[in-house]
Amino acid sequence: MGEFDLIRRYFTRPDHTAHGVAVGIGDDCAALVPTPGHHWLISSDMLVEGRHFLPTVDPAALGHKALAVNLSDLAACGATPRGFTLALALPRVDEAWLAGFSQGLFALADAHACPLVGGDTTQGPLNICITVFGEAPAGQMLRRNGAKPGDEIWVSGRLGDARLALEAFRGRVSSAGLDVLRPAMERPTPRVALGQALRGIATSSIDISDGLAGDLGHILAASGVGACLDLPALPRSPQLAAQPRAAQIECLLAGGDDYELVFTASPGHALPDVGLPLYRIGVIEPEPGLRVRDEAGQLLPTSWRSFDHFKS
Amino acid sequence: MGEFDLIRRYFTRPDHTAHGVAVGIGDDCAALVPTPGHHWLISSDMLVEGRHFLPTVDPAALGHKALAVNLSDLAACGATPRGFTLALALPRVDEAWLAGFSQGLFALADAHACPLVGGDTTQGPLNICITVFGEAPAGQMLRRNGAKPGDEIWVSGRLGDARLALEAFRGRVSSAGLDVLRPAMERPTPRVALGQALRGIATSSIDISDGLAGDLGHILAASGVGACLDLPALPRSPQLAAQPRAAQIECLLAGGDDYELVFTASPGHALPDVGLPLYRIGVIEPEPGLRVRDEAGQLLPTSWRSFDHFKS
Numbered sequence: 001m002g003e004f005d006l007i008r009r010y011f012t013r014p015d016h017t018a019h020g021v022a023v024g025i026g027d028d029c030a031a032l033v034p035t036p037g038h039h040w041l042i043s044s045d046m047l048v049e050g051r052h053f054l055p056t057v058d059p060a061a062l063g064h065k066a067l068a069v070n071l072s073d074l075a076a077c078g079a080t081p082r083g084f085t086l087a088l089a090l091p092r093v094d095e096a097w098l099a100g101f102s103q104g105l106f107a108l109a110d111a112h113a114c115p116l117v118g119g120d121t122t123q124g125p126l127n128i129c130i131t132v133f134g135e136a137p138a139g140q141m142l143r144r145n146g147a148k149p150g151d152e153i154w155v156s157g158r159l160g161d162a163r164l165a166l167e168a169f170r171g172r173v174s175s176a177g178l179d180v181l182r183p184a185m186e187r188p189t190p191r192v193a194l195g196q197a198l199r200g201i202a203t204s205s206i207d208i209s210d211g212l213a214g215d216l217g218h219i220l221a222a223s224g225v226g227a228c229l230d231l232p233a234l235p236r237s238p239q240l241a242a243q244p245r246a247a248q249i250e251c252l253l254a255g256g257d258d259y260e261l262v263f264t265a266s267p268g269h270a271l272p273d274v275g276l277p278l279y280r281i282g283v284i285e286p287e288p289g290l291r292v293r294d295e296a297g298q299l300l301p302t303s304w305r306s307f308d309h310f311k312s
Numbered sequence: 313m314g315e316f317d318l319i320r321r322y323f324t325r326p327d328h329t330a331h332g333v334a335v336g337i338g339d340d341c342a343a344l345v346p347t348p349g350h351h352w353l354i355s356s357d358m359l360v361e362g363r364h365f366l367p368t369v370d371p372a373a374l375g376h377k378a379l380a381v382n383l384s385d386l387a388a389c390g391a392t393p394r395g396f397t398l399a400l401a402l403p404r405v406d407e408a409w410l411a412g413f414s415q416g417l418f419a420l421a422d423a424h425a426c427p428l429v430g431g432d433t434t435q436g437p438l439n440i441c442i443t444v445f446g447e448a449p450a451g452q453m454l455r456r457n458g459a460k461p462g463d464e465i466w467v468s469g470r471l472g473d474a475r476l477a478l479e480a481f482r483g484r485v486s487s488a489g490l491d492v493l494r495p496a497m498e499r500p501t502p503r504v505a506l507g508q509a510l511r512g513i514a515t516s517s518i519d520i521s522d523g524l525a526g527d528l529g530h531i532l533a534a535s536g537v538g539a540c541l542d543l544p545a546l547p548r549s550p551q552l553a554a555q556p557r558a559a560q561i562e563c564l565l566a567g568g569d570d571y572e573l574v575f576t577a578s579p580g581h582a583l584p585d586v587g588l589p590l591y592r593i594g595v596i597e598p599e600p601g602l603r604v605r606d607e608a609g610q611l612l613p614t615s616w617r618s619f620d621h622f623k624s
Contacts, residue, residue: 030355073341129356
């Protein structure tokens with residue numbers, strides 16, 4: 001199968017000229033129609049085999065995750081998704097893989113009315129690069145730099161399950177009863193509705209891709225503030241709560257791939273209900289740095305760093 | 313060096329919040345300010361080592377070319393560049409390579425006032441994915457589907473030099489005197505000003521990345537027409553004109569990487585002067601298919617197909 005047949009069979013759909021898409025797949029460029037008074041928000045992520053996923057991963061889960069991590073960046077900024085491009089390097093044309101990958105990809109794209117509008121395919125070591133586009137009213141994009149001392153720190157959903165599932169998969173913890181956590185690792189849910197609902201409410205926001213400590217650290221650095229987290233307040237699954245304390249702390253603070261949102265808001269500000277639990281996990285302080293208080297009110301001695309693709 | 317240091321050192325610049333960039337590198341998304349009444353044009357290309365370039369290529373030339381092939385897609389659509397994202401997988405942190413690559417990349421970006429607004433870096437087999445954004449007034453994007461019988465077919469610059477330089481590099485033709493052609497292969501010039509000047513004039517347009525026959529073939533298919541080309545009218549360098557006739561035909565019709573524009577316009581329509589020679593190379597006909605007439609007015613017997621990343 002040639003490049004053009006491959007695109008036609010797996011990546012061109014009847015709806016590719018969706019609402020707001022003036023020109024979809026098949027020209028040198030796609031053309032989208034911006035909404036007046038909005039800014040155009042853009043994020044790009046590259047996923048590499050052996051680094052971000054294993055060769056054995058279910059291709060449908062991979063298609064889902066490749067788009068989910070990008071939608072999660074839009075969510076963190078409060079954007080409404082408008083479309084995405086997919087660039088794909090494949091070692092060979094594997095039709096079963098392509099069918100699964102495109103099914104997982106389009107199921108999530110459809111759920112967010114985010115059409116595939118263009119891209120590229122080529123031969124090479126497996127590499128998936130998605131660039132996603134969204135919109136937010138001018139001046140209402142959620143950013144990292146607005147946290148102020150006294151702001152409360154909130155997080156959505158649960159932390160650490162993706163990391164715990166990975167550790168079980170690696171055999172470093174017992175996998176008994178942990179199969180239920182695999183979707184957290186393989187099919188994360190981007191918090192798109194929450195992000196949009198936080199426009200005008202959150203003073204800062206980021207999605208948790210590299211771990212709470214590291215990603216909150218980006219907010220602290222950009223805002224020129226510090227924070228104190230309340231360890232027992234960090235939301236965790238029963239499966240994670242059943243792990244040894246050190247493992248819990250590691251998964252909660254340094255577990256990557258959560259794709260929850262961590263954000264700050266003025267104390268007492270009413271938060272939106274998008275059917276997702278939100279947890280107050282700490283407070284912004286003037287003093288730089290990240291502190292974590294344990295169940296007894298004592299500061300934890302450890303410092304955490306985020307996952308770094310060139311260091312770990 | 314970690315991922316964030318790498319981005320700071322080589323890919324963050326004082327001007328990254330340029331005109332029209334509300335938020336540049338350093339948040340989960342970049343934010344650009346669309347021009348009212350314009351559509352947002354997008355193209356994405358992925359370059360893989362061993363497929364699109366050799367490991368020995370000058371990194372500055374590679375940085376130039378990675379952006380040039382994307383700007384060429386904007387040019388083909390008549391778009392004004394607005395910005396781009398870069399996703400980069402690197403086997404290791406090679407500072408000399410990064411310095412050269414970013415220098416070549418930014419020199420071309422600056423020449424087109426097209427700032428780097430975001431992206432991703434990770435470890436993996438060398439892979440460069442650029443997604444570029446531009447604008448055109450609503451309804452004025454140049455497309456592939458508007459060619460009509462009787463339209464004249466035009467091409468900019470020269471054809472086949474990049475292919476001839478590649479063949480010389482491969483040792484398949486003598487490299488004597490061909491060093492002068494290397495820039496055509498390594499540092500192609502995207503025809504951005506020409507594309508914009510053709511808005512409202514060209515009835516169809518495409519850039520020549522896979523060879524004239526193949527790319528013009530996309531116009532013919534999308535427009536539901538055919539064409540006859542005039543072989544002696546195809547513009548060629550003295551170096552190509554000195555090659556055997558079969559090699560000339562191959563380079564002119566099936567040479568990839570030219571990045572010239574081929575476009576159609578109503579007969580006799582005045583064309584813009586952007587300081588670039590334009591050549592009338594044939595005519596659109598109602599009968600499907602591509603025909604080529606030689607110096608004696610005879611149809612060439614051969615058919616050509618474009619370069620296909622999964623076939624050749």
